Amino acid sequence: MTTPRQVPLVVDGTAVSVDADGTLLAALREQLDVRAAKAGCSPQGQCGCCTVMIDGQPRVGCVTPVRRLxxxxxxxxxxxxxxxxRAWGEAFFATGGSQCGYCTPGIIMRFERLRRDGIAPDDPLVARALHAHxxxxxxxxxxxxxYAAYGKAADGRxxxxxxxxxxxxxxxxxxxxxxxxxGAGNFADESAPSGALVAVPDGQGGWVVAETLPEARQAAGKVQGRRSTVKATPPLELPAGEWTASLRTSWVEPAYLETDASWCEPGGEPRSVLGTGGAFGGxxxxxxxxxxxxxxxxxDRAVRVVLSRExxxxxxxxxxxxxxxxxxxGTGCITVARTAGIxxxxHAVAPHLTVEEVDVVGPPTSAxxxxxxxAEAVALLAGARGEVGTVQGPGTGRAEAEVDDGAIRVRVACGDVxxxxxxxxxxxxxxxxxxxxxxxEGIAVGDDGEIHDLTIRSFGVVRATETPRIEIEIDPTPGEPVNGSDAVFAAVAAATWLHRGVPPSWPTDR
Ligand code: FES
Ligand code: FES
Structure with missing residues (x-):
C-alpha cells in the first residue's frame, strides 16, 4: 500500500514504491540500493552515467523527478x-571500450536502444548517440x-x-x-555498508554528516553547477625574452567520471578512493x-564520504x-604554478629550461x-624545433605521434605488451x-581564484563525433613492461599543437 508521499514504480521487473520527492537516480541508488545507474554529475544531467530506460527509452535519471513516474x-x-x-559485457571487454567502467552502464543502455532499433554499427547515429555521454x-x-562487436565471440585472454x-x-x-x-567495477561508494552515515563537504572546509545522502546535501546547501561565460584564460604571463615558440596553458580539470568517495568503520581501515584506476592521477x-x-x-558508526561533481x-x-x-x-624559461614535484x-625531459615556480591564486594543483x-615541456620544445620527434617521459616508454586533418597516428614502444x-x-x-x-579543455577561474565553471560539460572534453580517427601502432619489442600511454598523451599533445600552427595559448580551438 503506497502512502500519498510514495510513488509506485517497476524497477527491473520488481514492483516498488519510493519517496515522491527527489530524482529517479537518487531513488534508485539511495532508497533501493540499485547501484547499476551511476552518478557522475548528478544533478547536472550532462554525463549520461545515470542513463536507464523508462518504458524502453533511454533517459538520464538524475534530472527525472520521481513524481512523474x-x-x-x-x-x-x-x-x-x-x-x-552478457553480450554487451563481452563486447566492451573484447574492444577495450571500458576502462574504469563508470560511464559504461549508461552507454550500454543507450546502445541497447539502438540495437533493438536495428541501427547498423556504421550508422552515424551511433557516434551521435554518445553526445549524451x-x-x-x-x-x-x-x-x-x-557497438560493432556485440554478439561476436570474444577471444580468450x-x-x-x-x-x-x-x-x-x-x-x-x-x-x-x-x-x-x-557496472561492477570496484567503486568505493558502492561497497559501503547500508545504514552508514553520509558525510559531504559543508563548503567551508568542514563536513556535514547525516543519515542519508539527500539529507546531507540538503543540510550542506546546494552549490549550483554552472558554466561560465568567462573564457578559460591562461593565468600566467610569459617570461620576458624573445622566443622561437611560446606557450601559455590554463587550469585544466582531470574530469574523471566517478567522483571521489570513501567509507570507514569505527576503528577500521578506510576504503581506498583508488579502486578502479581511471583517475589519471586526479x-x-x-x-x-x-x-x-x-x-x-x-x-562510532560507519561513515560514507561522498563528493558531488561541484x-x-x-x-x-x-x-x-x-x-x-x-x-x-632546448634552452628557454618556463613559469609554472607552484606545485610540489613539478x-x-x-627537468626530466627539458634539462636546459629554467623553471620558475610562482604563487597563483586559484584551485589546488598537482604534479x-x-x-x-x-608534457607541457615536451610540447614547448617541439614547438621551438618544429617537430615532435620521439617522446619519452620519466619512467615511460617511447611514443611518436602525427596529427593531420583526418587522423591521429601514434607509434608506441613500452616493453612486453x-x-x-x-x-x-x-x-x-x-x-x-x-x-x-x-x-x-580548460576551466574559467576568476581573479579571486574562484572557479566559474562547475559543470562537467564546461571542462571541454572533445565529443565522439569531433574526435579524429586514432591509429595506434604498437612496437612489440620485448622488455620490462612500462607505461606507454603517458608518452602517447604528451606526443599527441605536442603534435596537435604543431598541427594547429603553434598558437601561443591553449586551448587552441575554444
Ligand atoms: S549523473 Fe545524470 S547525467 Fe550525469
Ligand atoms: S571508462 Fe569511461 S569514464 Fe572511465
Missing part, C-alpha cells in the same frame, strides 16, 4: 536479459568498436596480464573483464579516507598552468596528474586526452 517501468543494466547483458578514459573509438597492463597504464589497480563494463592525493576514518571514530571541481587538483618560451636548442618533472609539467586490447585502449584514450586538452 507513477506506474512506469524502469530498466537498469541489471534488468536486461542475462544473454543481452562523457567518457574520460577511452577516447570513444573502442566504445564505438564495442589472460586476465592477470590484462590487469597488469591496466595497472601500469592507469597507475592504480584496475579490474579488467566483462563485469567492469556492466585522486592520488585525496584525503577522503582519512576524513572517513576520523568521522567514523567520532560518530565538490570535485572546487576542491580537486588541477593541472598546473604554465607560461614558457623556448629556442630550438620542476623535477619538467601527480598525467604527465604534468613534462601483456595485453594488446588494454594497451591499445589506454593509448587511444591518451591520444584523445592529449588532443582534447590542447584544443578544447
Amino acid at each position: 507513477a506506474g512506469r517501468e524502469i530498466t537498469t543494466i541489471a534488468g536486461l536479459d542475462d544473454e543481452v547483458r 562523457l567518457c574520460r578514459c577511452t577516447g570513444w573509438q573502442t566504445v564505438l568498436d564495442a 589472460d586476465i592477470a596480464a590484462a590487469e597488469q597492463r591496466a595497472l601500469i597504464e592507469g597507475r592504480s589497480p584496475q579490474a579488467v573483464g566483462p563485469n567492469v563494463a556492466l 585522486k592520488v592525493e585525496s584525503r577522503l579516507g582519512e576524513v572517513a576514518r576520523r568521522l567514523a571514530d567520532e560518530h 565538490d570535485v571541481v572546487r576542491v580537486g587538483p588541477k593541472r598546473p598552468p604554465v607560461a614558457g618560451g623556448a629556442h630550438p636548442g 620542476a623535477e618533472a619538467i 601527480a596528474l598525467r604527465a604534468a609539467g613534462w 601483456l595485453d594488446e586490447v588494454v594497451l591499445r585502449s589506454y593509448c587511444i584514450g591518451a591520444a584523445h586526452m592529449g588532443y582534447s586538452w590542447v584544443t578544447s
Whole structure:
C-alpha cells in the first residue's frame, strides 16, 4: 500500500514504491540500493552515467523527478536479459571500450536502444548517440568498436596480464573483464555498508554528516553547477625574452567520471578512493579516507564520504598552468604554478629550461596528474624545433605521434605488451586526452581564484563525433613492461599543437 508521499514504480521487473520527492537516480541508488545507474554529475544531467530506460527509452535519471513516474517501468543494466547483458559485457571487454567502467552502464543502455532499433554499427547515429555521454578514459573509438562487436565471440585472454597492463597504464589497480563494463567495477561508494552515515563537504572546509545522502546535501546547501561565460584564460604571463615558440596553458580539470568517495568503520581501515584506476592521477592525493576514518571514530558508526561533481571541481587538483618560451636548442624559461614535484618533472625531459615556480591564486594543483609539467615541456620544445620527434617521459616508454586533418597516428614502444586490447585502449584514450586538452579543455577561474565553471560539460572534453580517427601502432619489442600511454598523451599533445600552427595559448580551438 503506497502512502500519498510514495510513488509506485517497476524497477527491473520488481514492483516498488519510493519517496515522491527527489530524482529517479537518487531513488534508485539511495532508497533501493540499485547501484547499476551511476552518478557522475548528478544533478547536472550532462554525463549520461545515470542513463536507464523508462518504458524502453533511454533517459538520464538524475534530472527525472520521481513524481512523474507513477506506474512506469524502469530498466537498469541489471534488468536486461542475462544473454543481452552478457553480450554487451563481452563486447566492451573484447574492444577495450571500458576502462574504469563508470560511464559504461549508461552507454550500454543507450546502445541497447539502438540495437533493438536495428541501427547498423556504421550508422552515424551511433557516434551521435554518445553526445549524451562523457567518457574520460577511452577516447570513444573502442566504445564505438564495442557497438560493432556485440554478439561476436570474444577471444580468450589472460586476465592477470590484462590487469597488469591496466595497472601500469592507469597507475592504480584496475579490474579488467566483462563485469567492469556492466557496472561492477570496484567503486568505493558502492561497497559501503547500508545504514552508514553520509558525510559531504559543508563548503567551508568542514563536513556535514547525516543519515542519508539527500539529507546531507540538503543540510550542506546546494552549490549550483554552472558554466561560465568567462573564457578559460591562461593565468600566467610569459617570461620576458624573445622566443622561437611560446606557450601559455590554463587550469585544466582531470574530469574523471566517478567522483571521489570513501567509507570507514569505527576503528577500521578506510576504503581506498583508488579502486578502479581511471583517475589519471586526479585522486592520488585525496584525503577522503582519512576524513572517513576520523568521522567514523567520532560518530562510532560507519561513515560514507561522498563528493558531488561541484565538490570535485572546487576542491580537486588541477593541472598546473604554465607560461614558457623556448629556442630550438632546448634552452628557454618556463613559469609554472607552484606545485610540489613539478620542476623535477619538467627537468626530466627539458634539462636546459629554467623553471620558475610562482604563487597563483586559484584551485589546488598537482604534479601527480598525467604527465604534468613534462608534457607541457615536451610540447614547448617541439614547438621551438618544429617537430615532435620521439617522446619519452620519466619512467615511460617511447611514443611518436602525427596529427593531420583526418587522423591521429601514434607509434608506441613500452616493453612486453601483456595485453594488446588494454594497451591499445589506454593509448587511444591518451591520444584523445592529449588532443582534447590542447584544443578544447580548460576551466574559467576568476581573479579571486574562484572557479566559474562547475559543470562537467564546461571542462571541454572533445565529443565522439569531433574526435579524429586514432591509429595506434604498437612496437612489440620485448622488455620490462612500462607505461606507454603517458608518452602517447604528451606526443599527441605536442603534435596537435604543431598541427594547429603553434598558437601561443591553449586551448587552441575554444
Ligand atoms: S549523473 Fe545524470 S547525467 Fe550525469
Ligand atoms: S571508462 Fe569511461 S569514464 Fe572511465
